[in-house]
Amino acid sequence: DTAVSLSNVRKTYRVGEPVHALDGVSLEIPRGSYTAIMGPSGSGKSTLMNLVGCLDTPSEGDVFIDDRNVGSLSGRERTRLRGTQVGFVFQTFNLMPRLTALENVALPQLFQGADRVERRERARALLERVGLADREDHRPNELSGGQRQRVALARALVNDPAIVLADEPSGNLDTETEAEVLDLFGEFHEAGTTMVVVTHERHVAERAERIVHLLDGKIERIEELDGVTDEL
Ligand code: ADP
Ligand code: ADP
DSSP: OEEEEEEEEEEEEESSSEEEEEEEEEEEEETTOEEEEEOOTTSSHHHHHHHHTTSSOOSEEEEEETTEEGGGSOHHHHHHHHHHHEEEEETTOOOOTTSOHHHHHHGGGGGSOOOHHHHHHHHHHHHHHTTOGGGTTOOGGGSOHHHHHHHHHHHHHTTOOSEEEEESTTTTSOHHHHHHHHHHHHHHHHTTOOEEEEOSOHHHHTTSSEEEEEETTEEEEEEETTSOEEEO
16 A cells, blocks of 8 residues: 555756756655655755655656546645645744644644534644643744644644655754654654655664665665665
8 A cells, every 4th residue: 555656757857958856766655654765965855855745746757645646636636635645844844923833733624624623623632642732822932843843743644644744854953852753753653654754864764664865866775774775
């Protein structure tokens, strides 16, 4: 069972000389797996994230999210698929500054049909799971970095998405707070969430089950963290 699948994906930017930001990438992200994506600057990490997160479409090849071919959807359908099936976590948290923690977590449910009471209950349950039940009325500037990232993680999970996609999720956190947030990622993974983390940091990537190494728009190798490496 596959949460996201890329088949012979190429992404070409044409500003002068064409640049193949991704060049023949095939990758299956099984449901319930925990994948890290690493690679030097310019290797295609952001481009891959944008495709896996349904923010962009490939120039060639196919991307399937939750068994739907992203390239065949209208803009509106793509927005809806992203809103319901992808949970985003960013280095800079990207919370709405004027909304409380509870309101931030509840927000993505506007893509679903749930009424206000249901949305608040679901948001409250997730805040509880990330250990912030007592902070639901706080605004982001009244929370620490680690607490903000936990709110962001709760928000990413509120629609029960096919995949949670985190871009340098601990880049703005001190070592201790980072460990706490990554522990939470591990807990949600254990509970069945499909996690994908893009990171420059080896110790962050090592929390995953496998590391996809990108180089020059290609998958250089996939490192299984049980010690076995598949050379491509
Ligand atoms: P990374 O995230 O690993 O730094 P990117 O995916 O951002 O890599 O970039 C991969 C390559 O594609 C780089 O050569 C970059 O300059 C190029 N690129 C990325 N986005 C664009 C864009 N919107 N327009 C033109 N070139 C781009
Ligand atoms: P990161 O540190 O996450 O790898 P980047 O600096 O690679 O970030 O990219 C930041 C944003 O700029 C991305 O959304 C990417 O698509 C865009 N981008 C990267 N390279 C280029 C480029 N050469 N031309 C235009 N946009 C680019």
